[in-house]
Amino acid sequence: MAAFRASLAVLDVDAASDHERVALVAELERLKAAAAACQARATDALRRSREVAAPQDVGRSVGSEVALARRESPSSGDRHVGLARALVHEMPCLMAALTDGVTSEWAAVEVVRETATLTREDRAEVDRRIADALPRLGARAAGRAAARVAAELDAASVVRRMEAAVRSRRVSVRPAPDGMAYLTVLGPLREVVGAHAALLRRARSVVGGQCEDEAPGGRGVGAVSADTALSLLSGRTHGQVQPVEVQLVMTDRALLGTGDADRGVDEPARVPGHGSVPAPVARAWVRDAGPASVWLRRLYTAPDGRDLVAMDSRRRTFLGGLRRMLVLRDDVCTTPYCDAPIVHADHAHADHAHAGQDGGPTSASNGNGKCLRCNLVKEAPGWSVAVTRGSPHEILTRTPAGHSHRSLAPPLLGWGSETHPPPDADPSPEPVLPPGSVLERQVDWFFTSAA
Template sequence: MAGVRASLATVDVEALSDHERVALVAELERLKGAAAACQARATDALRVSREAVTPQDVARSVGSEVALARHESPSTGDRFVGLSRALVREMPCLMAALTDGAVSERAAVEVVRETATLTREHRAEVDRRLADALPRLSPRMAGRAAARVAAELDAASVVRRMEAAVRSRRVTVRPAPDGMAYLTVLGPLREVVGAHAALLRRARSVVGGQCEDEAPEGRAVGAVSADVALRLMAGLAPGQVQPVEVQLVMTDRALLGTGDPDRSVDEPARVPGHGSVPAPVARAWIEGAGPASVWLRRLYTSPDGRDLVAMDSRRRPFAGGLRRVLVLRDDVCTTPFCGSAIVHADHAHPARDGGPTSVWNGNGKCARCNLVKEGPGWRVTVARGSPHGTVTRTPTGHTYRSLAPPLLGWGSEPHQPPAPTRRDDSVLERHVDWCFATAA
């Protein structure tokens, strides 16, 4: 497989005609489907093998291990494990189409998701009915077709699924481009549509100048709707400042124009867990908040400014300075490719085995990854102090390396030529290099 992958780089696309280039794109798309089918077979075989050894840990452990191999989050790895089981064990027609490249992995995901509550027999019937149609359908259309047949075969299971979905209602936030973020409310269709209609009525009234307590100020209906929704959810009056701490990290040079003259006053700031913010935008946020609602905390870095080594411990409204250091340093869960928000301040070397509660031995984890690492065969070790690095070893012996980002985020470091090897490296430095070399 590695040889096949490497051979793709040798394809001379410049020597092809336009017809051949389009044909190449189509064939590569079929190859992706066939590769997904092969991954599914391997994943299901891994699941079966592990169930025979440690059945109590297989659900989380295999999903996390597959996620690391596929460079994706643990929850996405869980879904692929479920997809693999359905394809290999319950839906032979869909599996055959995926193996042939006639359908994509996205289409397979949609079909399997829409039939998740069906019995094995009903799922096989959906598989049989849609076998001829799926190659002609987009992923979304394939999901709708599967949902239609599922509702016909077992309406009761579809109703139960909808009832379960209501119990899973929630509010989530995720980063968006250009310093924005998505605040998503997942709720029952009727209530969500009603809330949206109420927001639009209010926004149209504001834009039309019919609200005495709020002026449009050049905003369109969409902008007013967003402002009203955020203000109401935060319990604020019009014009009131948001009192929640967001931990905006920026250099003194970018904030105040003081400090190291070699650094740029336009060096971007960072909101942990959400990414970089241009310096002018960050300064505008602070100026708009007003002096009464801004707290400044000094962060002490390594000499090159890359890594956080300490911070002010005094902060009136909150406690837990060590936890804040881990959140600021690690940004998101330290499991490679996870990217989830930090929930647990975790000991890399377990406290029950004598691991110290320190910045060096600590790392930020999401709840899922913190639980998984306690399972049989999993091990996380600290291999470097600054920049803070950990090595994750899975039950099958694969190792994955994680490195804390620079304090201001990835991309904030200027390119540096590799330093020549020094003859007087300390024993500790040589040991650290050896740890990373053996982990790789």
């Protein structure tokens, strides 16, 4: 398989006709589907093997191991394990269509999800009834077809699924391009639609000049809706600054124009767990917040400016400044490809790589940020986590199947910010920064100068 994959790189597409190029794209798409079917068979065989060898180790452990192999998040790995089980044992027609490349893996995911609450017999009936239509359906249409048949065969199970879904209501946040982010509320349909309608009604009133307490200020309905929702959720009145701490990491040079003259004043800042922000935008955020609501913390780095200096603690748990340092250093969960944020998250753990009960120190070197899921998985049989390098901080994860995966803490300002020699080189020491009094004077100048 590796040799075949390598052969694709030397395929001479320039020598082909347009007809042949389109045919190649179509055939490669079928090949991806057939590969997904093969992955499903291998995944299910792995699950069955683990059930025999270590029955208590089947759940999250197998899902996490599959996720690492596929370079995806642990929750995606769980979905692939469930998908593989359904395809191999319960839905032969869907599996055959995927193997032949006439449907896609995403379509298979939709069908399996829409039939998740059915009995094995009803799921097989859905599989049989939609089999002929699958080659003509996209992913969403295939899911809708499966849902329609499922509702016909067992309406009660569909109702139970909807009731169970209500218990999973939640609020989540994820980064978006251009310094934006999505705040998503997953809730019952009628309540979410009603809340959206109320926001639109308020926004139209503001834009129409019918609200005495708020002027449109050149905003459209969408912008007013977003501003209203965010102010209500954060407990702010219109025009009030954000009362919750948002950690923003940037150099003193980028913020104040002082410090290391070799660094640029437009070096981007970083919001831990959410990515980079252009320096002018970060400066505007700080200036608009005002001096009364801005707290500056000095972060001391290694001579090359890449990593935070180690901090030790005699406490058994990671608290205070040490925990904050781990969040700033690791940014997201240190399990490769997980990418779950670890800042301001109830499901995030500051973890000992070398377990505390086995004598591991509560230190910056031995600490690493983990999401709850990955912290629990590493305790399962066959898993191990070790620190292999202190700066840059590097974690080695070994899986029960004997595979190794390395993760490296990002530069303090995020990936892509490095302009110095690579980690294995011997960088020359940088000049010591001026004493803190200079920084205070620059801060005073920053807030008193014209915006």
